[in-house]
Each structure stands twice: as structure tokens, then as C-alpha cells.
Amino acid sequence: MSESKYREWILDTIDSLRSRKARPDLERICRMVRRRHGSEPDRTCAELEKLIQEQTVLKVNYKGSISYRNAAKVQRRSRKKDDVSLATAARRSAMEEASHSDLSNGDSAFGAVDQDEEDLEGDTSMAMDTDSNPDEEGAEESRDGQDRPSPSPQREGASVQCAPIRAASAPCSPSGSRPGSGPNCSAGSALDCAASQKPGERPNSLPPSSPAVLTHNEWAYDSAVSPVERQHPGMQKDKVELKPADHSGTTIPSALTNGKKEAESREDSSSLSSDQLVPDSTARPDEVRNVSDGRLQTVSPPPENGEC
DNA sequence: TATTGCGCACTAG
DNA sequence: CTAGTGCGCAATA
Numbered sequence: 001m002s003e004s005k006y007r008e009w010i011l012d013t014i015d016s017l018r019s020r021k022a023r024p025d026l027e028r029i030c031r032m033v034r035r036r037h038g039s040e041p042d043r044t045c046a047e048l049e050k051l052i053q054e055q056t057v058l059k060v061n062y063k064g065s066i067s068y069r070n071a072a073k074v075q076r077r078s079r080k081k082d083d084v085s086l087a088t089a090a091r092r093s094a095m096e097e098a099s100h101s102d103l104s105n106g107d108s109a110f111g112a113v114d115q116d117e118e119d120l121e122g123d124t125s126m127a128m129d130t131d132s133n134p135d136e137e138g139a140e141e142s143r144d145g146q147d148r149p150s151p152s153p154q155r156e157g158a159s160v161q162c163a164p165i166r167a168a169s170a171p172c173s174p175s176g177s178r179p180g181s182g183p184n185c186s187a188g189s190a191l192d193c194a195a196s197q198k199p200g201e202r203p204n205s206l207p208p209s210s211p212a213v214l215t216h217n218e219w220a221y222d223s224a225v226s227p228v229e230r231q232h233p234g235m236q237k238d239k240v241e242l243k244p245a246d247h248s249g250t251t252i253p254s255a256l257t258n259g260k261k262e263a264e265s266r267e268d269s270s271s272l273s274s275d276q277l278v279p280d281s282t283a284r285p286d287e288v289r290n291v292s293d294g295r296l297q298t299v300s301p302p303p304e305n306g307e308c
Numbered sequence: 309t310a311t312t313g314c315g316c317a318c319t320a321g
Numbered sequence: 322c323t324a325g326t327g328c329g330c331a332a333t334a
Binding site for chain 1: 326
């Protein structure tokens with residue numbers, strides 16, 4: 001129930017910001033949601049992450065900064081394919097389930113959007129890399145040092161993410177506009193951390209070969225895929241905590257990035273996000289199982305008990 | 309003060 | 322060329 005509300009709010013907020021010609025970044029979104037609906041930035045952040053995973057909201061790197069887009073509106077002009085119906089169908093089911101189950105409320109908005117979202121979902125990945133730019137590297141350099149400390153917490157998935165991110169909140173960032181409110185700080189930090197972290201990782205391990213891919217990789221992929229893998233706090237927790245640098249610096253970039261990159265390059269192009277998981281699974285057999293099963297439920301399974 | 313509105317430049321197609 | 326995006330400033334509550 002709350003989820004649908006948040007979805008609506010966030011989507012609406014993004015839309016508003018876009019109308020204002022303001023960058024729909026996490027900070028603004030959280031701020032506006034709180035202003036208008038009184039929800040905690042923290043919570044908003046969590047919900048937003050969730051939406052990203054569901055691909056209801058797209059996270060993109062634009063000009064070196066993170067932006068959020070309404071999947072229903074994003075770049076349909078560049079590519080609209082009918083074949084999406086195929087790949088879309090699968091995701092669509094998931095979406096509908098998620099939406100309907102929660103949306104008993106009757107989000108008419110969603111009903112309408114739902115159709116569009118299908119297409120976008122497939123394109124989602126593309127949208128990101130399209131926007132991504134090499135600039136980030138430059139921008140990120142400054143924060144690179146700071147982000148490092150909070151390597152893994154990034155997006156443990158909507159479910160757990162709150163805690164980890166919060167912890168990392170110390171180095172807050174460039175925007176640093178956090179007023180100093182308790183809750184605010186958490187959210188702000190989270191935002192910044194999330195934002196800063198991704199870019200930070202890239203340059204480290206990844207050569208300028210394909211910044212776009214990387215960007216998209218980290219987010220689009222992480223959002224969609226990683227969460228699934230990482231979803232298991234118990235399993236990954238150890239590695240993550242023990243060797244954060246390792247996983248971020250080596251595991252992802254070397255193995256996942258490369259492998260996925262290629263796969264996604266062609267497969268993704270076809271808007272087969274489902275397939276994306278396959279290649280990924282190769283790297284992590286264990287997770288494969290989860291992915292396969294959970295794929296449809298990607299949305300729901302994440303134990304986002306709403307704890308955050 | 310924070311939030312909103314909008315001109316303008318920029319980029320991708 | 323069009324369409325989308327976001328900075329930066331000014332206007333507003």
C-alpha cells in the first residue's frame with residue numbers, strides 16, 4: 001500500500017522537477033516528497049531505490065550527475081520496438097503483480113502508464129548508457145577518496161540498503177546541503193553516497209573504454225541484477241564487509257562488467273533484460289537459481305519488508 | 309528562507 | 322532540424 005503511494009509520489013515528483021527544469025536528483029526528490037507528503041527522505045530514498053529496481057524509475061548519469069527519470073516517459077523516441085512485447089511480457093507480469101497487489105487502491109495513473117512502462121523497461125538499460133558521460137570520471141575524482149570507505153553498502157537492495165548506506169553517511173558530499181536534521185542527514189548521505197560511489201568505482205577499475213556501459217552497468221545492472229544477488233544479506237554480507245574493495249574493484253569490474261558488457265551490448269539491445277540475468281548468472285551460479293526464480297518477482301521478492 | 313518558473317545553452321537523434 | 326535535459330538566475334510564497 002505504502003509502496004504504491006510512494007511510487008506515485010516519486011513519479012509525480014520526478015515529473016514535477018522535470019517540469020521545473022530542475023534536475024530530478026535524489027536530494028530534490030526526497031525534499032519534495034517530504035515537503036508535499038511528509039514522508040521521510042530516508043524512506044523515500046528506499047522506495048526510490050526500489051522503483052529503480054523495478055525499473056519504474058530509471059537512474060541515469062547525465063553530465064556526470066545522477067538523475068532519475070520516469071520510465072514511462074524516458075526516451076521513447078529513440079527506440080520503440082514492438083518486439084518488446086516479448087521481453088516486456090515477462091517483466092510486465094511482474095510489474096502488474098506488484099502494482100496490482102499493492103495498487104488495489106486504484107492508481108489510475110499507473111494503469112495508463114503501465115502500458116508504456118512495458119516498453120521502457122526494455123529500453124531502460126539503454127537509456128542509462130545513452131546519457132552517461134565520461135564526465136563523471138572527472139567529477140568523481142574528488143569524491144573518489146571519500147566514497148571508498150563505503151564500498152558495498154551502495155545498494156544492498158532496497159531492503160537492506162537503508163542501514164548500510166546510513167552508516168556510510170559520514171562523508172556527505174558535494175551538495176552537502178543537509179540542514180542537519182537527523183533524518184535528513186541519513187537520506188542526504190545515502191543519496192550522496194549512492195551517487196558518489198558508483199562513479200567512484202568506475203574509474204578505479206575501469207578504463208575509459210566504455211564509461212557509458214559502466215555507468216549503466218553499475219546502476220542499471222546493479223539495480224536490476226545485483227540486488228538480486230546481494231539480496232542475501234547473510235551470504236554476501238561477509239564478503240562485502242570483509243573485502244569491500246575486492247568486490248567492487250575486482251569482482252564487478254573485471255568479471256561482471258566485462259561479461260555483462262558484451263552480453264548486454266547485444267542482448268540488451270534487443271531489450272532482453274531477462275537474458276541479461278543469464279550471463280550474469282554464469283558468473284554466479286549460486287545466484288542463478290534466485291534470479292531465475294525470482295526474476296518474475298524481482299519486484300516482490302526483495303524482502304523489502306518495509307523495514308526501513 | 310525555500311520553492312518555483314523560465315531563458316538559455318547543450319547534447320543526441 | 323527537433324526533442325529532451327539541466328544550469329543559473331529571477332520571481333514568488
